[in-house]
Amino acid sequence: MTQHQAADTVVIGGGQAGLAAGYHLRRLGIDFVVLDAQAAPGGAWQHTWDSLHLFSPAAYSSLPGRLMPPQEGETYPDAAHVVDYLTDYEQRYALPIVRPVRVEAVHRDGTHLRVETGAGNWRARTVISATGTWWRPFLPAVPGRADFKGIQLHTVEYRSPADLAGQRVIVVGGGNSGAQIAADLAYETDLTWATLREPRYLADDIDGRALFDHATARRRALDEGRSDTGGVASLGDIVAVPPVRTARDAGLLKAQPMFTRLTATGVEWPDGTRADADAIVWCTGFRPALSHLAPLGLRGPRGHLLTTGTQAIGEPRLHLLGYGDWTGPASATLIGVGRPARDAARAIAALLGNA
Structure with missing residues (x-):
């Protein structure tokens, strides 16, 4: 037994x-x-x-x-x-x-x-x-993902810009991880940042303290039967931590719309525009x-x-x-x-x- x-x-x-x-x-x-x-x-x-x-x-x-x-x-x-x-x-x-x-x-x-x-x-x-x-990292079912011949990393596998220095890199994802990793790579790579929608930054003076208070207030409102305040998502998607703020203010974080498919050598947008890439970093949650x-x-x-x-x-x-x-x-x-x-x-x- x-x-x-x-x-x-x-x-x-x-x-x-x-x-x-x-x-x-x-x-x-x-x-x-x-x-x-x-x-x-x-x-x-x-x-x-x-x-x-x-x-x-x-x-x-x-x-x-x-x-x-x-x-x-x-x-x-x-x-x-x-x-x-x-x-x-x-x-x-x-x-x-x-x-x-x-x-x-x-x-x-x-x-x-x-x-x-x-x-x-x-x-x-x-x-x-x-x-x-x-x-349990999530990778979206983007057509052609298996055809791409370059490097593909998820957030869990990314470590340092030194690993991708000098390469053409596409960072995918408009949340905090996407913004932080894009900011990390902005100086040492040829960076493209692809997001589903225009990045929404929280006000520069908002950090985790305010986010916690907002999430708690929302839960209290719901528990008391009051209207939904929308939670943290109503404020924005990206906390402007100092490295993100610096790269953004320097004009290094210009997001592109999400591409529709991968090719062997890069990505393609709905209008047929293509971009070559050596690596893709999936910051997709x-x-x-x-x-x-x-x-x-x-x-x-x-x-x-x-x-x-x-x-x-x-x-x-x-x-x-x-x-x-x-x-x-x-x-x-x-x-x-x-x-x-x-x-x-x-x-x-x-x-x-x-x-």
């Missing part, structure tokens, strides 16, 4: 959402374990491009219970500073993290959920899935990394699972945390994940106490 390890709660994912969940579970005295597929602390932050910085100052980019210290010489900390902070955070609170352990599937098993991993199985009374989206939950049969529209708050509809023993606004306002951000993590932990405590 297969031996199972057991915990009242298994948290899947040891990035920022998993750590926030662990903090609140510990405060409530719940027996839990965090299973993390990564070999080291830091979640997705240890895999980002070299120049990535936060949208907010350190004090406004903190997990519950521990302020992020400022980074010397930087208003907006870089990704390496975030990794150091997350490493310190899990050590400071002695969170029970087991790594590297990749969760393959979650099954119903009578009164428990069975969490299958490459290193054995766990039996849990409740599960928090906090795997994020970084591990992500989808929730939820394949491990497929055996539960809870899939909803666009790959989302239907939830009320963080709790899965159809499986009350499961909570989802950190995937975006559908699992809590700004829950995919450092500052935003604390509140839904607290709510999930309280709901789990109530469920376990009533069992």
Whole structure:
């Protein structure tokens, strides 16, 4: 018979959402374990491009219970500073993290959920899935993509302009990643920036603090039955962090309409205009990394699972945390994940106490 390890709660994912969940579970005295597929602390932050910085100052980019210290010489900390902070955070609170352990599937098993991993199985009374989206990059079905002979990278694979220096590069995507990577490449490559619509920059004085406040106000309005404020998307798509602002003001970020197909040597627009390219960087977003939950049969529209708050509809023993606004306002951000993590932990405590 297969031996199972057991915990009242298994948290899947040891990035920022998993750590926030662990903090609140510990405060409530719940027996839990965090299973993390990564070999080291830091979640997705240890895999980002070299120049990535936060949208907010350190004090406004903190997990519950521990302020992020400022980074010397930087208003907006870089990704390496975030990794150091997350490493310190899990050590400071002695969170029970087991790594590297990749969760393959979650099954119903009578009164428990069975969490299958490459290193054995766990039996849990409740599960928090906090795997994020970084591990499931999205590539649009653009005609001719397989015909292009040059380099194709997604955001997750891009590291530095030095890797593409002197080349003809097309960056695709009008969100924050697209703008930041286009700004990164603007000085050392022959850059074309292709977007579905004209880029919409937020006001230069808006950063992650204001975005979090706006997302929270929207959720409060919806919960109270008031009209939808439109959320962060109503303000714009791109936070004008200093490198983006500098490149934009220098006239280096001139977006072109989205092309309609790829050719062997480049791209083609609807009017037949073509441009040659050596590389294409797809900054086209992500989808929730939820394949491990497929055996539960809870899939909803666009790959989302239907939830009320963080709790899965159809499986009350499961909570989802950190995937975006559908699992809590700004829950995919450092500052935003604390509140839904607290709510999930309280709901789990109530469920376990009533069992």
